[in-house]
Amino acid sequence: MTIKEINDIYRDVRRLIGENMLSAAISALENLIAHVGDFRYQEEIAEIRNTYSMMLHYFIEGVPDAKRREITVQLAARLERLNDRL
Numbered sequence: 001m002t003i004k005e006i007n008d009i010y011r012d013v014r015r016l017i018g019e020n021m022l023s024a025a026i027s028a029l030e031n032l033i034a035h036v037g038d039f040r041y042q043e044e045i046a047e048i049r050n051t052y053s054m055m056l057h058y059f060i061e062g063v064p065d066a067k068r069r070e071i072t073v074q075l076a077a078r079l080e081r082l083n084d085r086l
Helices: 003-018 022-036 039-061 068-085
Strands: none
């Protein structure tokens, strides 16, 4: 993967986070981790994916979640930090 491709993904992830498209941002970072081969971050992205999936599951089930917005903000911040490190 070239530096240009990595930079394009970086910008795309920032845009996705800004548009609150966290699932797409997670997928892009998972793809980047796989292509770059830096597997130190796999556990972290898996944890983010799991938290997002649980939050989405509760939302679909109609479970009231007073902390949903707070968790969304925290996930976005974690994705931004991970994106910066990658």
